[in-house]
Amino acid sequence: xxxxxxxxxxxxxxxxxxxxxxxxxxxxxxxxxxxxxxxxxxxxxxxxxxxxxxxxxxxxxxxxxxxxxxxxxxxxxxxxxxxxxxxxxxxxxxxxxxxxxxxxxxxxxxxxxxxxxxxxxxxxxxxxxxxxxxxxxxxxxxxxxxxxxxxxxxxxxxxxxxxxxxxxxxxxxxxxxxxxxxxxxxxxxxxxxxxxxxxxxxxxxxxxxxxxxxxxxxxxxxxxxxxxxxxxxxxxxxxxxxxxxxxxxxxxxxxxxxxxxxxxxxxxxxxxxxxxxxxxxxxxxxxxxxxxxxxxxxxxxxxxxxxxxxxxxxxxxxxxxxxxxxxxxxxxxxxxxxxxxxxxxxxxxxxxxxxxxxxxxxxxxxxxxxxxxxxxxxxxxxxxxxxxxxxxxxxxxxxxxxxx
Amino acid sequence: xxxxxxxxxxxxxxxxxxxxxxxxxxxxxxxxxxxxxxxxxxxxxxxxxxxxxxxxxxxxxxxxxxxxxxxxxxxxxxxxxxxxxxxxxxxxxxxxxxxxxxxxxxxxxxxxxxxxxxxxxxxxxxxxxxxxxxxxxxxxxxxxxxxxxxxxxxxxxxxxxxxxxxxxxxxxxxxxxxxxxxxxxxxxxxxxxxxxxxxxxxxxxxxxxxxxxxxxxxxxxxxxxxxxxxxxxxx
Numbered sequence: 105x106x107x108x109x110x111x112x113x114x115x116x117x118x119x120x121x122x123x124x125x126x127x128x129x130x131x132x133x134x135x136x137x138x139x140x141x142x143x144x145x146x147x148x149x150x151x152x153x154x155x156x157x158x159x160x161x162x163x164x165x166x167x168x169x170x171x172x173x174x175x176x177x178x179x180x181x182x183x184x185x186x187x188x189x190x191x192x193x194x195x196x197x198x199x200x201x202x203x204x205x206x207x208x209x210x211x212x213x214x215x216x217x218x219x220x221x222x223x224x225x226x227x228x229x230x231x232x233x234x235x236x237x238x239x240x241x242x243x244x245x246x247x248x249x250x251x252x253x254x255x256x257x258x259x260x261x262x263x264x265x266x267x268x269x270x271x272x273x274x275x276x277x278x279x280x281x282x283x284x285x286x287x288x289x290x291x292x293x294x295x296x297x298x299x300x301x302x303x304x305x306x307x308x309x310x311x312x313x314x315x316x317x318x319x320x321x322x323x324x325x326x327x328x329x330x331x332x333x334x335x336x337x338x339x340x341x342x343x344x345x346x347x348x349x350x351x352x353x354x355x356x357x358x359x360x361x362x363x364x365x366x367x368x369x370x371x372x373x374x375x376x377x378x379x380x381x382x383x384x385x386x387x388x389x390x391x392x393x394x395x396x397x398x399x400x401x402x403x404x405x406x407x408x409x410x411x412x413x414x415x416x417x418x419x420x421x422x423x424x425x426x427x428x429x430x431x432x433x434x435x436x437x438x439x440x441x442x443x444x445x446x447x448x449x450x451x452x453x454x455x456x457x458x459x460x461x462x463x464x465x466x467x468x469x470x471x472x473x474x475x476x477x478x479x480x481x482x483x484x485x486x487x488x489x490x491x492x493x494x495x496x497x498x499x500x501x502x503x504x505x506x507x508x
Numbered sequence: 509x510x511x512x513x514x515x516x517x518x519x520x521x522x523x524x525x526x527x528x529x530x531x532x533x534x535x536x537x538x539x540x541x542x543x544x545x546x547x548x549x550x551x552x553x554x555x556x557x558x559x560x561x562x563x564x565x566x567x568x569x570x571x572x573x574x575x576x577x578x579x580x581x582x583x584x585x586x587x588x589x590x591x592x593x594x595x596x597x598x599x600x601x602x603x604x605x606x607x608x609x610x611x612x613x614x615x616x617x618x619x620x621x622x623x624x625x626x627x628x629x630x631x632x633x634x635x636x637x638x639x640x641x642x643x644x645x646x647x648x649x650x651x652x653x654x655x656x657x658x659x660x661x662x663x664x665x666x667x668x669x670x671x672x673x674x675x676x677x678x679x680x681x682x683x684x685x686x687x688x689x690x691x692x693x694x695x696x697x698x699x700x701x702x703x704x705x706x707x708x709x710x711x712x713x714x715x716x717x718x719x720x721x722x723x724x725x726x727x728x729x730x731x732x733x734x735x736x737x738x739x740x741x742x743x
Contacts, residue, residue, distance in 0.1 A: 108620055119608065414604075415606055415607075417604075418604045418605070418606060418617075419617070419621075420589070420592075421563075421565060421592060421598055421600075421604065422592065422593060422598075422617055422618040422621070422665065423589050423590065423592045423593020423594070423618050423621040423622065423669075424589060424593075424621050425585070425586045425589040425590075425621070426585060426586070426589075427586075428589075428621055501565045502560055502565050502566050505565075505600070505604060
C-alpha cells in the first residue's frame with residue numbers, strides 16, 4: 105500500500121515535471137538558504153570565538169587582595185599573599201583550570217652591547233605561553249628546567265629585538281638587566297597592540313624564579329595568570345579558584361578574601377551574543393523562505409486537487425475511502441517537499457563549500473542543522489499538504505464524477 | 509431466488525437554491541439474484557438518481573435500501589466505500605477510466621483499496637481483461653483504445669472484485685449501435701455465465717430488449733414493471 109501510494113505520487117508528479125520542479129524550487133531555495141546561512145553564521149561564530157580566545161577571554165588574573173593598616177587601604181595587590189605553589193595547586197586540583205602561571209612584572213632598563221631600551225620585564229612560568237597562546241618565532245620558550253635553576257635566560261619580544269639587535273640574530277646573544285647577564289634563548293612571534301593600546305611585543309620574559317630571586321628579591325608572586333579549559337567554564341574556574349585559595353590561605357568563613365580574581369569574559373559574552381544574534385537573524389530569514397516554499401506547495405496541491413477532481417471521483421467510485429484519497433495527496437505533497445529538501449541540502453552544502461573556497465568565508469556545516477532542515481521540509485509538506493488533501497478527501501463522489 | 513436489492517418508499521429531493529426538485533417520489537423495487545433488469549425512462553425521470561443510490565454513491569432523502577438483506581442507509585462512508593469496492597460494480601456512460609493509465613492498471617485500481625498483493629492483483633486483472641476479450645490490450649492507455657474497448661475495460665474493472673451486482677448507467681450511450689450490441693451481449697454473457705445480477709439504465713428501447721425485465725420510470729415513480737416470460741436467445 106505504502107509502496108503503491110508512493111508510486112502513484114511519483115507518477116502524478118512526473119506528469120507535470122516542470123510544475124513539480126518549480127514548486128519544489130521554493131523548498132529547494134528555502135532549505136538551501138537555511139543550510140548556507142546557518143553554515144555562514146556558525147562559521148562566523150567559530151571565527152569570532154577563536155579570535156576572542158586568542159585575546160584570552162578564558163583567562164583569569166588572580167591578584168593579591170587589599171589590606172587595611174591604620175585606616176589606610178592599599179590598592180589591590182597590596183598584600184603579599186600569593187605564592188607560586190598556589191598556581192601549581194590550581195593546575196593540579198581544579199578540573200576547570202587548564203594552565204596557571206605566576207606573573208611578575210616590572211619595567212626594566214635592558215642593555216645589549218652599546219644599546220639600551222626600557223621595556224617590561226616579565227617573570228613567568230612555561231605555562232604562560234599556552235595561556236596567552238603566544239608562538240615562538242625563533243629558538244624556544246622558557247621551560248621547567250629554567251624555573252628550577254632560576255636560569256639567567258630570556259625570551260624577547262619583537263620590539264625589543266628591533267631596538268637592541270637590529271638585523272642581527274638575537275639567539276644566544278647576551279642582554280643585561282640590572283647588570284645581570286641573560287642569554288637570549290628565544291624570540292616571540294609578534295602579537296601587536298593589546299586592546300588597551302600597549303605594545304605587547306615590547307617585553308622580555310624571564311623565569312619567574314629568576315625574577316623573584318635575582319631582580320626583585322621577593323618570595324611571593326605579584327599575580328597568577330590562569331586559563332580555564334574553555335570560555336564557557338571561566339565562571340566555574342573562578343569559583344573553584346576562590347574556594348581553593350581560601351582553603352590554602354586558611355581564610356575563615358566570616359573573613360574577606362585576601363585576593364581578587366579578574367576576568368575578561370564580558371568581552372567574550374558580548375561577542376558571542378552578537379554572533380548568536382547574527383545566526384538567529386540569518387536562520388530566521390532563511391526559515392521564512394522555507395515557509396514561502398511551503399505555501400507554494402499548498403497552492404499547487406490545491407490546483408492539482410481541482411484538476412484531478414474526476415480522478416478522485418473515479419477512485420471513490422471503485423472503493424477508495426476518504427483516508428485513501430487523503431493519504432494519496434498528502435504523500436504527494438510530502439514527496440515534493442522532502443525531495444525539494446534533499447536537493448536543497450545538497451545545494452546548501454555545495455554553496456557553503458563554494459563560499460568557503462572562493463570567497464574565503466568561514467563556514468561550518470553542522471549535521472544537526474542538516475537533519476533539522478530535512479525533517480522540517482517534510483513537516484512543511486505535511487502541514488501545507490494537509491488542507492488540499494483534506495479538501496480532496498471530502499469531495500462528494502457524485503459531484504467529483506460529474507466534474508468537467 | 510434471494511433478493512439482491514430491495515428499496516422501499518425511496519425519495520430523493522435535490523435542492524436548487526430555494527427550489528426543491530423531487531427526483532424520486534416513493535420508489536418500491538425488488539430485484540432478485542441473477543436478474544437482468546433494464547431501467548428505462550426519459551431524461552429527468554429519476555432513473556440515474558436511483559442508480560446512484562443503488563451504487564452507494566448517493567444517499568436517499570428518505571426511504572430504505574436493503575442490499576442483500578442489509579440496510580445500507582445507516583452505514584458509515586467507509587462502509588459505503590467498501591460496498592462500492594467489493595459488492596457493487598459500476599459501469600458509467602462516459603467510461604470513467606483513469607487517463608494516461610494502462611488498461612491493466614485501471615482494472616487493478618479497485619484491488620488497490622482492499623489490500624491485494626501485487627502479484628495476485630496482476631493475475632486477477634489479466635483474468636478479467638481476458639474475460640472481456642482484451643487480453644491483447646493490457647498495456648494500452650484509454651486514448652489508445654476505441655470506445656467499445658474502453659467500456660470493456662470499465663466492465664472488467666467493475667468485475668474484478670467479484671461483485672454480485674453490476675450497475676450500468678447508460679453503458680452504450682457513447683457508443684455506436686454495433687459496438688453497443690457487443691457490450692450488451694457481454695452483459696448478457698456475464699449475467700447468464702457468471703450469474704451476476706445486472707441492472708442497467710437506458711432510454712433506448714432496443715438496448716432494453718437485451719434485458720429480461722423492464723422497469724419504466726416517469727417523474728420519479730415506476731409506471732410499469734414487466735418481466736419477459738421467455739429466456740433471451742443464447743449467448
